[in-house]
Amino acid sequence: MLEFKVDREKCNHCGKCVADCIPRVIAMEQGYPAMAAEKEPYCYRCQHCFTICPTGAVSILGRRAEDSRLLEGNLPDPEQVETLIKGRRSVRQYLDQNLEPQLLQRLLEVAWHAPTGVNSRQVRFTVIDDKQKLAGFRAEVMAGLGRLVRENALPEAYAFFADFVRMWEEDGIDVLFRGAPHLVVASVPQTVASPMPDCIIALSYFELFAQSNGVGTVWDGLARIAINDLVPESRVRLGIPEDHLVGCAMAFGRPAVSYKRTVQHTPALIHRPL
Incomplete structure (x- = not known):
């Protein structure tokens, strides 16, 4: 109704x-x-x-x-939004601590307001909300990758994952999850109008709101490949529905590094045909 x-x-x-x-x-x-x-x-x-x-x-x-919250008088000024966007960094160093549950929930609730194709609103956030749980999941994924390496079963396109396994097993270096305490995977039913864009837009909103709250993020394409393509049992372990397209994954948590200023990229690539 x-x-x-x-x-x-x-x-x-x-x-x-x-x-x-x-x-x-x-x-x-x-x-x-x-x-x-x-x-x-x-x-x-x-x-x-x-x-x-x-x-x-x-x-x-x-x-x-x-x-509802009134928009008038409550929006950030353009300079603040510009600084947020230009100051965004991919964080690959994290503190060994969980986010406050209330903050984590708020990040997800706000990100869920992101636009979706035909307003389908079916983006599903699969979240590992505890550092110990992510440590256990990471061990399972790395063990699965290790089996593929030892059985020479890695697809040729992903042969470089063998280096990640070696770095993990020999030196304890976590390339896949970057030592973050949390992970979020965005997935959508493949039947919606725009499954991949819906996932990407949702986590883009998540990332910017996270940064405004002092939370670091990193787009985790390697984790997505490992979970969705190489060690599919880990996808089952996360409870991601079979009919869902896994759009993207993002590791996040309190950063152990602090950036001080915006970057200075080259001018935007802009084409005006007429």
Whole structure:
């Protein structure tokens, strides 16, 4: 049930919710926004109508305007956002400590607001939220890779993983997870409109919000390959559904290194054909 409701005492008849409705399922009836029952299945559940209402008169999906945060006066200035983006670093040195559970949950909840194709909202975060659990999982993955090395069963394209196994077994160097206390894997049903972009966008949001909270991250393509392609039993161990595409993985935690300034890359590659 959509529970589309309009508080007539608050509604100012501006029609903004009608004009901004993407599937055009809201219409003005007797001066007030309304949604016919037969049109409800076509609603995207994007909440545009809810967020654009200037007086907080619109409610949908049981959401109440007073439970949302107002945007005006609460957004960071452009310079702050620019500094956050330019100051982002891939962290490969972590403190040996867990994040606070409340912070970890908040990072995931905020990242889940990332846009998805056709507003499918089916990105699934598989999270290892304890350093001891990740240590155990890492041992299992490295053991599986070690078996492949000793059986000469590594695919040629991933032969370089043998070096990671050697570094781990001989020197205790963790190239796959970088000694991070936590790991998040983003996956999506392969049937959605844009599975890979949905995963990448979600973890991009996760990464930036994590940095704003003093949490370091690193895009972990090596872990994704190991889990999804080389040691598939580890994917089962994580409980990732069979019908899901594993889009990307990210290791994260409190950084053991502190960066002091933004980078200075070369000018952007921009092409204007007309």
